[in-house]
Amino acid sequence: MTSHLKNTAIHENEVSPKLSCQYEQTGLKLAQKFQSEYKQQIVWRKVFQFILLHIGGLYGFYLKLFVCSWKTFLWTYLCGIASGQGITAGAHRLWAHRTYKAKLPLRIILMICQTIDHRVHHKFTDTNADPHNSTRGLFYSHIGWLMVKRHQDVKTKGKSVDMSDLDADPVVQFQKKYYFILVIIFCLSIPTAVPWYFWDEAIWVSWFVATMLRICASLNVTFLVNSLAHKWGTKPYDRTIGPAENGFIAFLTYGEGWHNYHHVFPWDYKTGELGDYQLNPTTMLIDFFAKIGWAYDLKTVSPEMVEKRVQRTGDGSRKVRTTHFILDKNSNVHQDHIWGWGDVDMKYEDIQDVKYYNHLKEG
Numbered sequence: 001m002t003s004h005l006k007n008t009a010i011h012e013n014e015v016s017p018k019l020s021c022q023y024e025q026t027g028l029k030l031a032q033k034f035q036s037e038y039k040q041q042i043v044w045r046k047v048f049q050f051i052l053l054h055i056g057g058l059y060g061f062y063l064k065l066f067v068c069s070w071k072t073f074l075w076t077y078l079c080g081i082a083s084g085q086g087i088t089a090g091a092h093r094l095w096a097h098r099t100y101k102a103k104l105p106l107r108i109i110l111m112i113c114q115t116i117d118h119r120v121h122h123k124f125t126d127t128n129a130d131p132h133n134s135t136r137g138l139f140y141s142h143i144g145w146l147m148v149k150r151h152q153d154v155k156t157k158g159k160s161v162d163m164s165d166l167d168a169d170p171v172v173q174f175q176k177k178y179y180f181i182l183v184i185i186f187c188l189s190i191p192t193a194v195p196w197y198f199w200d201e202a203i204w205v206s207w208f209v210a211t212m213l214r215i216c217a218s219l220n221v222t223f224l225v226n227s228l229a230h231k232w233g234t235k236p237y238d239r240t241i242g243p244a245e246n247g248f249i250a251f252l253t254y255g256e257g258w259h260n261y262h263h264v265f266p267w268d269y270k271t272g273e274l275g276d277y278q279l280n281p282t283t284m285l286i287d288f289f290a291k292i293g294w295a296y297d298l299k300t301v302s303p304e305m306v307e308k309r310v311q312r313t314g315d316g317s318r319k320v321r322t323t324h325f326i327l328d329k330n331s332n333v334h335q336d337h338i339w340g341w342g343d344v345d346m347k348y349e350d351i352q353d354v355k356y357y358n359h360l361k362e363g
């Protein structure tokens, strides 16, 4: 909590250019120190797997453009949308952040369509405890983190993040228990078999296009949120953190590119401030399920709360105001950040505000 108070004090005071420079120097020194502390150990088995996947994906891309039928082309696209929604509406907005609740049929659909280090990423953003710490460079935060042994902090600090709701969800537990068989059926077999069975596509074309290319593309697009959206874009809500607003990533990821907003207000089911569905089709899908009653208790942020935060820590891109400094990226200063709805560190006033604004009866 001390770090929380310290952090708030930093946010609320204007930072003079001299002080800003000191912060930058401290940040840089700490970043250098941290580089020497963490020796990355490459896991060659994973490097090899990713190389194979990308070769398969590239070959699939060639087949998709020049060889496969238009039906397989369309089928791959549809499978990509389904698996994308499993990640955005399911794993991300429902399970990782609890931004809304879903009834059993919707939970099963989303589970089939689609782990959950994501809370740890939000809680310890861009520090050693963040699995894909973006201060280690674009390649690392994109895919490199999956090819090396993890920093000890990811494990130790990760244990402090509450996962009890996921342990209690039978759908999540079912997926965990039968993950391997579910991947074989829904991720590999069905996408490959449908074009071959229904419109006589060659099985190898179907495998490389509808399966290898699709997996490769959806992994890379998802990873862009961890890499590019932590590097490029504006920071209207909190200028002190890495995550930024990036419309291009939002377009590619069905609305997950409003990343500065999302790290500041992770309980908002829209993951962005936009009032409409512009570059945010996942919100449209959740709204549809809310209409038929399968999704409920949708949480958003009141305009007053957004406005207050913009005034306090925004970079001025939403309103005119500019100050810039680098935060200490080494000491997990963001540990008072929250991962979503249900985080015990969420302020009482904020919880009350969200409950009142969204007419929630209970958390």
Ligand SMILES: [Zn+2]
Binding pocket: 092, 096, 097, 118, 122, 262, 266
């Ligand atoms: Zn998130």
Ligand SMILES: [Zn+2]
Binding pocket: 121, 225, 226, 230, 243, 259, 263
């Ligand atoms: Zn992030």
